[in-house]
Amino acid sequence: MTSTTEIRHVPAGEMVPWLRAMRTTLLADPALRDEHSLTWWREVWNPDRVFGGYAEGRCVATLRTFPTTLTIPSGPAECAELPIDALTQVTVAATHRRRGLLTRMLTQSLQDARDRGEVASLLLAAEWAIYGRFGYWPAVMSSDYRILAARRPQILRPKAAHQLIGVDPDDLLEPAAEVHRRARLQRAGQIDRTTADWQRRLGLRGLRSPGVREPVCVLARNAEGRVDGYATWRVQDAGSLLEADQVQVDVDEVLAATEDAYRALWHYLLNLDLVRVLRLHAYPVDEPLEWLLSDGRAAQRTWTGDRDWLRLLDVPVALSARRYSSTDRLVLEVVDRDGGWAAGRYTLDGGPTHAECRATPAATADLRLSQRALAGIYLGGNTVRSQQLAGLVDEETPGAAARLESMFWTAQQPWNATSF
Numbered sequence: 179m180t181s182t183t184e185i186r187h188v189p190a191g192e193m194v195p196w197l198r199a200m201r202t203t204l205l206a207d208p209a210l211r212d213e214h215s216l217t218w219w220r221e222v223w224n225p226d227r228v229f230g231g232y233a234e235g236r237c238v239a240t241l242r243t244f245p246t247t248l249t250i251p252s253g254p255a256e257c258a259e260l261p262i263d264a265l266t267q268v269t270v271a272a273t274h275r276r277r278g279l280l281t282r283m284l285t286q287s288l289q290d291a292r293d294r295g296e297v298a299s300l301l302l303a304a305e306w307a308i309y310g311r312f313g314y315w316p317a318v319m320s321s322d323y324r325i326l327a328a329r330r331p332q333i334l335r336p337k338a339a340h341q342l343i344g345v346d347p348d349d350l351l352e353p354a355a356e357v358h359r360r361a362r363l364q365r366a367g368q369i370d371r372t373t374a375d376w377q378r379r380l381g382l383r384g385l386r387s388p389g390v391r392e393p394v395c396v397l398a399r400n401a402e403g404r405v406d407g408y409a410t411w412r413v414q415d416a417g418s419l420l421e422a423d424q425v426q427v428d429v430d431e432v433l434a435a436t437e438d439a440y441r442a443l444w445h446y447l448l449n450l451d452l453v454r455v456l457r458l459h460a461y462p463v464d465e466p467l468e469w470l471l472s473d474g475r476a477a478q479r480t481w482t483g484d485r486d487w488l489r490l491l492d493v494p495v496a497l498s499a500r501r502y503s504s505t506d507r508l509v510l511e512v513v514d515r516d517g518g519w520a521a522g523r524y525t526l527d528g529g530p531t532h533a534e535c536r537a538t539p540a541a542t543a544d545l546r547l548s549q550r551a552l553a554g555i556y557l558g559g560n561t562v563r564s565q566q567l568a569g570l571v572d573e574e575t576p577g578a579a580a581r582l583e584s585m586f587w588t589a590q591q592p593w594n595a596t597s598f
């Protein structure tokens with residue numbers, strides 16, 4: 179049966195049936211009739227990065243990637259950036275599941291990414307069990323929070339006063355994109371956003387889905403007039419305000435390029451009239467808000483788990499681009515049973531201000547570790563110890579795991595503010 183299903187790239191002229199297949203499996207309305215959305219899709223369509231599976235001429239499987247850059251730990255300086263491939267819209271129709279279609283599409287897609295020189299691949303997994311066999315591993319965790327604004331906790335005030343300015347979504351794009359450019363370099367794990375991403379995110383150009391409210395947008399401007407942060411939020415259903423003692427607000431995003439702007443934005447959000455609870459989805463696991471509040475328990479973590487899964491495709495480039503917390507030299511035997519792209523013996527020579535990693539097949543290994551473990555610790559989101567307990571790291575030289583731990587340690591957890 180598998181042999182009768184063709185896997186191939188999808189030209190823009192075949193976009194609509196591809197979207198139909200993708201939307202059906204992801205439980206959206208199969209028909210995308212909205213002209214604004216179709217125009218958006220035409221603009222982002224890149225046939226070289228879109229795969230489809232076709233059985234008797236009908237699209238039954240989908241996969242798409244896009245190029246982006248990932249911020250990576252770079253010591254005390256701003257993060258460095260790595261060119262990567264981001265994987266999305268992966269579906270196989272229920273009628274054609276478990277016949278190897280995902281395996282065929284993804285193996286080809288990863289090979290293409292490697293051939294293009296993309297150093298790693300990143301995705302958000304619908305289920306834990308799907309992507310490990312292709313070498314992806316949780317590298318960025320995230321948390322959901324419930325902030326009990328009704329308790330009116332005091333928050334540390336900015337050192338210098340900020341002006342909070344309400345703007346329409348159209349007017350948010352430009353200053354927010356600039357804040358995002360600055361803020362994302364302050365934390366590992368962040369991918370870039372294109373103008374098309376912003377348009378969809380803010381529901382511009384008629385791109386807001388039916389039933390989704392327009393976000394309320396606020397900018398934080400410092401004393402010199404520079405925009406240093408922004409927040410977007412919306413109420414799903416306030417009901418009657420006369421009876422509403424539980425109005426909940428979803429805070430889509432609070433992004434600040436300075437500590438002062440962060441404080442100013444949270445002061446504003448915690449003091450929204452009539453609002454009892456603020457909900458945050460997929461925020462950093464080390465979100466600092468609780469430490470700024472007079473009552474830290476007003477910020478409650480309601481969920482923590484995997485968010486971004488990473489798969490390294492080029493170990494020397496990935497490890498040379500990063501910076502390390504301690505200076506050391508280790509020989510790593512990387513085992514890659516999930517495709518082989520990362521396999522090899524490498525010498526990593528690195529510290530806070532320099533790093534070099536090269537293939538040294540004749541060197542004696544200090545550590546044998548799975549590519550999955552290396553992807554898991556790469557951004558600083560997991561410990562070497564956790565990967566050792568998972569059976570993915572073996573020491574050849576006593577103490578080598580602790581030395582690797584010390585090198586890969588980061589002061590801040592990685593986080594990716596951008597869903598894809």
Ligand SMILES: CC(C)(COP(=O)(O)OP(=O)(O)OC[C@H]1O[C@@H](n2cnc3c(N)ncnc32)[C@H](O)[C@@H]1OP(=O)(O)O)[C@@H](O)C(=O)NCCC(=O)NCCS
Binds near residue numbers: 203204270278280
């Ligand atoms: C997940 C999905 C894409 C898998 O497609 P598929 O073509 O059935 O996958 P394959 O046949 O190539 O499976 C390869 C292997 O992964 C396993 N596998 C696939 N999906 C799995 C899942 N959800 N849970 C556990 N194992 C899974 C298969 O059993 C198979 O294992 P085997 O080689 O030991 O037999 C498909 O089930 C799907 O579209 N699901 C709904 C949408 C979704 O979750 N998409 C992912 C978005 S991130």
